[in-house]
Amino acid sequence: MSNTIGQTLKGKRERLGMTLNELEKQTSVKRDTLVLIENNEFEMLDNPAYAEGIIMKYAKAVNTDASILIQHHKEELPPSVNRQYDQSIEQFSSSNPPMYKTQNKESRELVIWLSGFIILALALWVIAVILL
Incomplete structure (x- = not known):
């Protein structure tokens, strides 16, 4: 041996x-x-x-x-x-991505709603300033 x-x-x-x-x-x-x-x-x-x-x-x-x-x-x-990196690369290249890498649609919808609200509030503020 x-x-x-x-x-x-x-x-x-x-x-x-x-x-x-x-x-x-x-x-x-x-x-x-x-x-x-x-x-x-x-x-x-x-x-x-x-x-x-x-x-x-x-x-x-x-x-x-x-x-x-x-x-x-x-x-x-x-x-x-x-070898540990190879395993990580294999995991990320697979057809099933890890859960934390998938995009959350709820957060995108929230950003869209907040952006719309802010734009509406700014438009109302501009109209109020012009009329007063």
């Missing part, structure tokens, strides 16, 4: 003799977050969508090619923001 992303990065860090504190200073990533990455607990991150970015920072700090690491272990990573 192959190593997980976390095991690979942790092993590389340990072979370099680097402590988590040193890695934290070098990457500006909190120690707790680094531990979550090493334990492959991506879902526990404050924002799992940032997992790839954190992995890239970690890999760079331990002289490892992050793109190859991520490519070999895509299934370990949580769904990326791009």
